[in-house]
Amino acid sequence: MKFTGKIRSISIKEGKAPYGYIIPNIRISGHEGEILFFGDKLIDINIEDLKIGDLVQFNTNEWRRRDGSREKVAVEVCLFQENIRLTPKPRPQSKIEDSNDVKGMKDKISSYLSNSLSISDAGEFEDYVFMILRLLGIHNLYQYDKKNQAGRADGFFIIGSLAVMYDCTLRQTFEDYKKEQIENYVNKLKNSQITIDVRLTDGGSKKKTLQIQGKNRQVWIITQSQSRELYDVDGIRVKEVSIKDIMKIFTKKLYSDTFEEEELSSSLTVIDKS
Template structure:
């Protein structure tokens, strides 16, 4: 049987595992598949809209699944399929495209690109007042800061798994900056590549320090009314997914999710 990949998802707890659905060509359910059904190909070799051949299986319950999936590599077919996808795409597929795009941040392994991508992700989930600090002379300093409603967060991004030992002094510095001042002034990047000073009032704000990683979200400490947390990039991606799937998701829900993430 021949059809197209309709949706593709990476397992939250295992970067190497994925699953998805192949588009049904009739009015029935789409065909579910797992990584093993794709000869254990890496997810980087697969994309939504890709044309595939497969063996289809139908259960009496109406469930369907695909095995022995093979990629059809004809360039002409790929062009035709791309046009078909554009013409037939529905809202659920559109959401899948957006979520799959955001999830690709998990594949970034360059520290600077990870930092830049976290900034974009925070904007995408609705944190509009997010500021990326100037990278010049940045050693020992945070990567950025955001404020939403009554929550103020200074954040730092790292791909290191054992960050607590070598970032201990930096984290203490972040805590001091947030706890001892009524306002915070920093240099932030402009769209033209320049920098500009920015001052944010901190009075009355709930203050947190985030170390954003590929690990698990958890609270590390609570000192001088400043919570220090490790924040998983996976959980931020889940907030984005939640924002797309919940039509009632608003700023209040976003702030609540951000405040309690890692608890």
């Protein structure tokens, strides 16, 4: 802990180590009254340049006298300007902390991310969907390795009691084109666990096994069109899910003061009803 105080006296005599005394501004634990300092414990100033009454800052340390007794002395003594604080000044409120500016930033985020309908590249659309799902706060979200993706889904996620295998497409009519793929997704979800190849940030991939028994299992075909339920296979619901409806949930969460994981899971479960 650093202390402050005023120089009470200074002693500079030939053949002796220069020293002085400081009157602390507050009581120092384990020490009474003024505190001794030596000239060689000064920082950025010589003792000859000190004046009586100068305000200084210092730390304390124990010093052993010749008779074996100990007392606290001031060390690391330096001039202390009155306009300098020992503790940081409160950080002034920045513009972004103003409630109106925060709302404006939320508006910009929502507007910027709502450009999904302008995406015309399939790979870009897939990455966009993954980003929005991640921003929603879905932590157990996995994107399949694109190098070995032929015939496979684009990703898989679990949140709460919901387990979803999803595929992204820009096709307006996809039912016949993706019929076999959807059947494959449904069959995978019928198992009690699922093993997926997920891509890593370094470009590699690894296998991960997830338990899905007892989950509400769904297959999503994510498009730029409208959300609807296509059919049900042994309790596994196959849906077309519009990226616009996913963005609606994201926007609701963005502007909400509280949006728990349970509410997010419930909203995603019935997204085709929104």
